[in-house]
Amino acid sequence: MTHSSRLLLTRCVRLSAGLALYGVCMALLLRAGLGADPWTVFTQGIAEKTGWSPGAVLLGVSVVVFALWIPLRQRPGVxxxxxxxCVGPFLDVALWALPTPHGLPVRALYLLAGVLGIALATGLYVGVGWGPGPRDGLMTGLAHLGLPLAVGRTLVEVSVLAGGWLLGGTVGPGTVLFMATIGPLVGYALPRLTLAPAEPRASR
Incomplete structure (x- = not known):
């Protein structure tokens, strides 16, 4: 197997693992019932109102957000x-497989595992270098229009969090924990999981 083939295989495996882990960790946050990240709260709220599965809602939301990339002139990747x-189906499978925790200590473990796992999953799939997720791309697209990234991220996340809460999504201490820690956690994980093509060997 050539170097390029090995690199392609590694990227595919990491992308798949990262997306699967992301879906599982979203399910952990939902099962914990202590509050989740803004987009998961938004997904949960729409699911409560429509009766759709959270995975189906996430798929629909991702497609809509993806469409918003067009006026923002963002270029999607694989x-x-x-x-x-993929994340939506992984979320639904994980919700089906994961038992509902009983007792605050187990719910807290679900919450912590979900937050840490999402940071790891983000490092895995973004570190492949094949493009950010639709929601992250929306924020970077706003930044390209001149809006500071921190301001754009805050506006988007506060808006979807408020919308999700009004629709019936669960906001709680887990939401605060996620918003306070996910930036530093991803900042730690991403550089360590980013793949870079190896230098080609010089011919002799």
Missing amino acids: GTVANAL
């Missing part, structure tokens, strides 16, 4: 499309 199509 990872972007895979994120939009």
